[in-house]
Amino acid sequence: RIAFVNGQYVPHQSAAVHVEDRGYQFSDGVYEVIPIVDGRQIDGVGHVERLARSLRELRIDRPMSDRALNLVIEEVVRRNRVRDGFVYIQVTRGVAARDHGFPRDAQPAVVIYARPKAADARRKAAAEGVAVITVPDQRWTRRDIKTVSLLPNCLAKQSAREAGAYEAFMVDGDGMITEGSSTNAWIVDQSGRLVTRPASSDILNGITRLALMKLARETDIEIEERPFSVEELKTAREVFLTSASGMALPVVRVDDREIGNGRPGSVSSRVVDMFERYVAGSDTE
Ligand code: PLP
Numbered sequence: 001r002i003a004f005v006n007g008q009y010v011p012h013q014s015a016a017v018h019v020e021d022r023g024y025q026f027s028d029g030v031y032e033v034i035p036i037v038d039g040r041q042i043d044g045v046g047h048v049e050r051l052a053r054s055l056r057e058l059r060i061d062r063p064m065s066d067r068a069l070n071l072v073i074e075e076v077v078r079r080n081r082v083r084d085g086f087v088y089i090q091v092t093r094g095v096a097a098r099d100h101g102f103p104r105d106a107q108p109a110v111v112i113y114a115r116p117k118a119a120d121a122r123r124k125a126a127a128e129g130v131a132v133i134t135v136p137d138q139r140w141t142r143r144d145i146k147t148v149s150l151l152p153n154c155l156a157k158q159s160a161r162e163a164g165a166y167e168a169f170m171v172d173g174d175g176m177i178t179e180g181s182s183t184n185a186w187i188v189d190q191s192g193r194l195v196t197r198p199a200s201s202d203i204l205n206g207i208t209r210l211a212l213m214k215l216a217r218e219t220d221i222e223i224e225e226r227p228f229s230v231e232e233l234k235t236a237r238e239v240f241l242t243s244a245s246g247m248a249l250p251v252v253r254v255d256d257r258e259i260g261n262g263r264p265g266s267v268s269s270r271v272v273d274m275f276e277r278y279v280a281g282s283d284t285e
Pocket of ligand 1: 181183205206242244245
């Protein structure tokens with residue numbers, strides 16, 4: 001297997017960055033995960049655009065054009081013969097003598113690699129539903145930037161694992177859900193509308209979240225963007241989550257509370273089906 005590191009294709013097992021890379025020392029970098037289904041990128045354009053936005057927000061130079069980036073992504077998928085899996089892209093501010101302030105002349109460092117990941121686990125979770133727990137949101141206030149600074153997300157996910165759950169939904173100081181540790185959170189209200197928190201600096205604006213909004217516009221499904229509370233979450237008709245790696249997954253338990261009858265609800269299942277068709281179709285950019 002091969003990876004792309006700073007302009008070169010190198011064997012995956014020896015692909016490495018320098019000890020003074022600012023991503024390593026300061027989490028001074030951003031990333032994207034692009035799902036690959038049947039050898040094709042899902043929403044590649046959206047992910048590459050969000051990467052450019054994250055870089056801009058942190059004033060990290062773009063290491064290459066979006067077009068060049070896409071060519072490398074395609075090449076990494078091809079050379080690794082990935083059918084189902086994902087591409088990981090990371091760009092950091094680069095290598096420099098340790099100092100919190102920005103270095104004057106560092107070159108951004110780029111890492112791109114691909115990994116196969118069978119779709120079985122995702123399909124099983126989509127059919128059976130998953131459990132989530134709620135935890136306090138301990139992150140900073142620029143959650144719209146997809147930085148590699150993920151420690152609060154890791155702690156939240158680990159708490160979920162230890163509780164036998166798939167995901168942890170994070171709760172802000174006002175008792176409202178922000179999002180999952182690596183997913184966006186959704187509820188279905190009593191009239192069947194999908195409710196999710198509006199895009200702001202409080203959450204990462206998921207590419208899958210945006211894809212669902214686009215898909216819903218072509219149906220009779222209505223979406224309301226507003227924050228919802230833990231209480232609303234636990235008493236919702238249905239709950240589900242979205243992310244590039246899981247697509248849409250029904251949630252059938254929140255903390256100790258069963259959602260609906262503990263089986264995926266009809267609206268969530270419909271959303272899951274919409275994604276299945278979306279990724280199977282050619283209209284994924
Ligand atoms: N929220 C957070 C904190 C995430 O890390 C992710 C994905 O990694 C998402 C939401 C979902 O975003 P996307 O649909 O682009 O994968």
